[in-house]
Amino acid sequence: MQDSDIEILNRVKKGEINLFREIVEKYKDRSFSLTLRILKNRNEAEDSLQESFLRLYKAIIAGGFEEKAKFSTYFYTIVYNTAIEHYRKYNSKNFNITSIEINDSFYKDGDELYKNYYESRIDEALIDTAEHGTERNSAIAEIKSIIEKYVSCVPEHYSVILNMFYINELSYDEISKILKIPLGTVKNRIFRAKEKLKEILLREFSARELLEYIN
Amino acid sequence: MDNLSNIDRFIDENIGKPMFEKTSGDFTDKMIREIELAKEFQREDKRTFRFVNFAIAGFAALILTVGAVIIWISSKNIDEQGIDTEGTGFAISQFIGNLNTKIFGIFGVSLTPEALLYFIGILVFVFIFSVADKFLFRRSY
Numbered sequence: 001m002q003d004s005d006i007e008i009l010n011r012v013k014k015g016e017i018n019l020f021r022e023i024v025e026k027y028k029d030r031s032f033s034l035t036l037r038i039l040k041n042r043n044e045a046e047d048s049l050q051e052s053f054l055r056l057y058k059a060i061i062a063g064g065f066e067e068k069a070k071f072s073t074y075f076y077t078i079v080y081n082t083a084i085e086h087y088r089k090y091n092s093k094n095f096n097i098t099s100i101e102i103n104d105s106f107y108k109d110g111d112e113l114y115k116n117y118y119e120s121r122i123d124e125a126l127i128d129t130a131e132h133g134t135e136r137n138s139a140i141a142e143i144k145s146i147i148e149k150y151v152s153c154v155p156e157h158y159s160v161i162l163n164m165f166y167i168n169e170l171s172y173d174e175i176s177k178i179l180k181i182p183l184g185t186v187k188n189r190i191f192r193a194k195e196k197l198k199e200i201l202l203r204e205f206s207a208r209e210l211l212e213y214i215n
Numbered sequence: 216m217d218n219l220s221n222i223d224r225f226i227d228e229n230i231g232k233p234m235f236e237k238t239s240g241d242f243t244d245k246m247i248r249e250i251e252l253a254k255e256f257q258r259e260d261k262r263t264f265r266f267v268n269f270a271i272a273g274f275a276a277l278i279l280t281v282g283a284v285i286i287w288i289s290s291k292n293i294d295e296q297g298i299d300t301e302g303t304g305f306a307i308s309q310f311i312g313n314l315n316t317k318i319f320g321i322f323g324v325s326l327t328p329e330a331l332l333y334f335i336g337i338l339v340f341v342f343i344f345s346v347a348d349k350f351l352f353r354r355s356y
Contacts, residue, residue, distance in 0.1 A: 028242055029238055036236050162230065162231070198222055
């Protein structure tokens with residue numbers, strides 16, 4: 001995958017601009033997910049992503065990208081930094097990937113992951129089970145809905161890392177380098193986020209039920 | 216234990232799915248248009264840069280010529296004091312000197328050795344800045 005990207009980039013550098021379309025097509029959605037996680041506004045996220053691709057193009061032409069580096073890491077670094085610049089442009093407070101909000105320090109280790117989730121649980125009661133027919137289908141729909149709700153409520157210092165790991169398919173080490181945070185923090189956040197989701201699911205369903213529905 | 220690892224696997228497989236977002240349908244086309252525009256701008260920038268370089272080089276040559284002429288005239292004046300100063304060489308140098316003084320006068324600059332030094336200083340600064348802009352301030356990600 002890396003080799004084909006490098007080959008395309010080399011040809012783009014030689015003037016075949018149209019090949020850049022392949023890079024855009026391949027990375028646009030995954031990087032848009034990351035940008036949206038930071039900016040939380042589709043228009044701003046698209047603007048930021050456009051700028052990221054432009055920066056990438058200019059870097060390729062100027063020879064800023066070295067083939068020794070892994071392209072995806074290089075590109076997602078641009079995407080992340082550009083989104084942070086956009087965030088600072090439109091928001092008075094800084095985007096802080098390293099620390100949780102002060103108010104969250106009242107919570108037990110990892111409980112800030114619950115906070116928004118339970119505040120938005122009221123809507124959850126509106127899940128339409130009628131259209132799903134069987135009990136199993138409605139349970140599966142509810143599990144998916146819980147995951148969806150959980151992911152949308154997770155604070156950004158978790159969601160950005162989760163996005164990088166699961167959507168952008170970056171390794172712990174790559175995430176740690178891009179975000180400039182310790183490797184242990186990255187591993188810990190991913191582990192915690194998964195554990196909390198597991199806890200939420202196990203509060204709603206017994207382990208036996210859950211296994212029955214997910215298998 | 217095995218049951219829990221099954222749940223872990225399920226979470227691993229599903230936690231990312233709700234995060235996946237798609238860009239608008241015309242994103243790629245817009246992007247390629249932007250890239251083409253950027254390429255066009257780059258071409259324009261190159262042309263402008265080349266023109267500015269020529270202009271700076273021309274201006275530098277002019278300044279140096281004027282400087283050389285002034286030095287030559289001054290040295291001639293000192294050396295040939297008391298000797299006939301009506302010769303053709305002197306007349307030509309006088310003419311060039313006057314012409315340059317007039318040209319600089321148009322820009323409101325009086326041609327003195329001090330002014331010349333300032334000009335050379337500015338040129339050196341412009342040169343250093345353009346080199347620095349090209350090699351040092353080039354953005355890398």
